[in-house]
Amino acid sequence: LCAENGVAQRVLSKVLAEIRPTPRDEQALKGFSERIIELLGKAFPKSEVDQISVEGSLAKRTWLRGREEVDVFAQFLPSVPKERMAKLTVGVASEVISSLGGVVKLRYAEHPYVEGIINGVRVNIVPCYRVEPGGWLTAVDRTPYHTRYVRSELSEEAADQVRLLKAFLHASGLYGAEIRVGGFSGYVSELLIILHDSFLKLIHEAANWRPPVVIDASKSVLDEKQREKFPSAPMILVDPVDVDRNAAAAVSLQKLSEFIILSKLFEARPSEAFFRAPPDAKMPQEPGMRSIVGILFGLRKARPPDVLWGEILSTGSGYETALRRHGFGVWRWEAWSDESKVMLLYELESLSLPQFYLHQGPEVHRPQALSFIHKHVGSRDTAAGPYVRGERLYAVKKRHVRTAADALSQATARGEVAVAADLKDELATAEILQDLETILQRVGEDREMHRFIVNFIGGLPPYITHLSE
Ligand code: UTP
């Protein structure tokens, strides 16, 4: 165990040397954030904005080299109406970002904020209310308290352990609470290290987790009580700043499970590969026999990523339901988007189904038995029956839809796919890609889309890719 730990430690110190910012970078970033705060301080009226502060990973010393980001919060007095707060922030922040030569983006879903890229560094300017704990008026009012909590609990060395965890999660696509990812936020990463002291200790624990995972970071309330508050969450991490909140509410069962297996893999064979982007998957020799169908459609209007991905994921599972209803075995599906087009891919048991299927009716003693007979006898699509076999009624029926492509077209045309109304127009012109050959032909020059398809065919998550080399 000791020797293995030695290997792991060597891996971690090598990785840390790559991901920890240099003191010079740190100085530059801090100077830059002070400049932004100074400009914002001059532009916001003091009667409305009480304080302007640096929050996020810069304030908590947990950002990764190459992923620098400045999160600045304008803390408004609670007396300022929300609309005024939003309008003022958008106006002032856009002006300040532009004056520094930055490009302004407005892409928020729920809470307003302004994002800018200045000299390659992302700057988020976020309004919140300055309130006492429990008196939250918006979703981000807890943030200054989160920052304070992390700063008081996280030592310099522990902050580096957070960096390791964040890089580890990043490399495997598990980092981020946004809907597209459904993974671990920066704050969750910080809480996990605060609770487990180090990256290796956390990994050792997580390798033995079994969902639902309940962790009480507030150390004040019984687990059972907390679990009742969040009945369906796969992971419950009680927020020490607000015991009524699950800090890990965004973590999906999928991503939690991936973190568990990832921890087992790392423990068994520690390696730097777990912290790096995996090599591009290679196209397999003979992918032609696989039963893969796709849907490709363009997006005509822009939306914030969380809105778009909420719609993509619900549409994706709507098609899955439609395929199953038609009798197809759906093994797995995945979605891709570059925000101008969307592709959904499904791997099925088969691309087409037999002409006939066995339709099972009720047992003869059931009250519905007679209506089953009346419904199916003499019907145009009844090939045999209805008849009794054992104690149950059956009929052999003809299928109207035999190919997965037809099932997808029909689901689209009839609006059967439970999509947000917002996406309906764009879906109406979706291309149904009937097999893998069609999918590959359609991709053409789009490298990102091609990569998505090759990765889908391989079906290997990033953290398993390097084991298959
Ligand atoms: P970030 O997502 O930028 O996290 O949110 P981070 O801790 O800075 O980590 P990096 O940037 O990925 O390294 C910054 C702060 O804003 C709050 C969180 O409390 C977080 O600490 N926040 C962010 C919200 O409250 N809600 C959000 O939707 C996003």
Ligand code: MN
């Ligand atoms: Mn941040």
